[in-house]
Amino acid sequence: AGPVTTVAAISRAATEGVLVKGGGYLENMAKASSLYFDKTGTLTRGEPGVVEILPEGGRSAEDLISMAAAVETGSAHPLATAILRKAGEMSSSIPEAREIVSETGRGVSGMVGEKRVEVVSSDAYGQKGLTTVEVRVDGDVWGCLCMEDEARPMATKAIRDLGAKGINDIRILSGDREPAVKRLADEVGISRWHAGCKPDEKLDLIDTCVGSGLIFVGDGVNDAPALKAADTGIAMGLRGSDVALETADIVLMNDGLEKLPFLVDLSRKMSRTIK
Numbered sequence: 577a578g579p580v581t582t583v584a585a586i587s588r589a590a591t592e593g594v595l596v597k598g599g600g601y602l603e604n605m606a607k608a609s610s611l612y613f614d615k616t617g618t619l620t621r622g623e624p625g626v627v628e629i630l631p632e633g634g635r636s637a638e639d640l641i642s643m644a645a646a647v648e649t650g651s652a653h654p655l656a657t658a659i660l661r662k663a664g665e666m667s668s669s670i671p672e673a674r675e676i677v678s679e680t681g682r683g684v685s686g687m688v689g690e691k692r693v694e695v696v697s698s699d700a701y702g703q704k705g706l707t708t709v710e711v712r713v714d715g716d717v718w719g720c721l722c723m724e725d726e727a728r729p730m731a732t733k734a735i736r737d738l739g740a741k742g743i744n745d746i747r748i749l750s751g752d753r754e755p756a757v758k759r760l761a762d763e764v765g766i767s768r769w770h771a772g773c774k775p776d777e778k779l780d781l782i783d784t785c786v787g788s789g790l791i792f793v794g795d796g797v798n799d800a801p802a803l804k805a806a807d808t809g810i811a812m813g814l815r816g817s818d819v820a821l822e823t824a825d826i827v828l829m830n831d832g833l834e835k836l837p838f839l840v841d842l843s844r845k846m847s848r849t850i851k
């Protein structure tokens with residue numbers, strides 16, 4: 577009856593908008609007691625907005641946003657989209673940038689004319705729990721941009737339900753700074769989190785736990801290696817990258833975090849039947 581039950585489980589998942597790439601992935605999931613979440617685009621919507629523009633040293637808000645926007649044209653990060661949208665709303669002219677380099681988990685830099693512009697992660701103004709980037713021009717700080725990204729509406733309930741099902745080690749792994757990570761963690765009810773993680777640090781945290789049934793849930797922006805390394809890699813489907821969709825074992829086609837407790841139940845029912 578094993579194969580039939582596996583097929584039934586996979587069909588059931590499909591009717592819920594969850595793509596499970598094989599029965600083995602559900603069997604792995606049935607053993608899980610830890611689940612690590614990426615933050616941006618996974619627990620949050622991944623559609624941040626610029627909520628504060630804080631120029632320094634006599635610069636104007638327009639100076640700040642247009643310099644930042646210039647180098648963000650070369651980045652696909654959700655923060656880049658937020659900064660470009662804000663520059664558009666303020667009708668700031670965006671100068672041309674070249675030699676743009678993105679550094680995962682840190683920011684982006686490039687040349688605007690003869691000036692070197694950097695937009696990088698910062699914890700200045702972090703008290704508010706906003707994601708903050710600093711804009712530097714030839715090493716001088718021109719100010720900060722603060723962004724806010726809403727928690728997904730189902731996050732809190734999904735996390736509570738997972739806890740009730742015995743998934744007792746739930747964490748956030750994020751490249752963002754502590755104030756923003758802590759604020760989201762408090763909001764959605766997660767007590768363990770790791771902030772300021774570079775991609776290799778995220779992988780190290782996963783590697784320590786792999787083999788014991790670790791689930792990683794990510795949106796695929798920068799986290800395909802983590803999706804691959806975890807015992808069960810679950811990707812958000814709506815805006816997921818092709819790489820993430822290829823790499824993940826399970827895809828939440830509608831980004832519905834509430835499908836996670838459902839999957840835990842389904843996997844346990846299936847593995848009980850097979851045994």
Ligand code: ADP
Pocket residue numbers: 614615616617648651652653655656678679680681682683684695696697698707708709749750751752753797798
């Ligand atoms: P997460 O792990 O939460 O998904 P990332 O690792 O993608 O976050 O990014 C971590 C941090 O790196 C961001 O909060 C931001 O401070 C900085 N960062 C990354 N990309 C950019 C960018 N294009 N522009 C500005 N800052 C960026």
Ligand code: MG
Pocket residue numbers: 614615616617618794795796797799
């Ligand atoms: Mg992400």
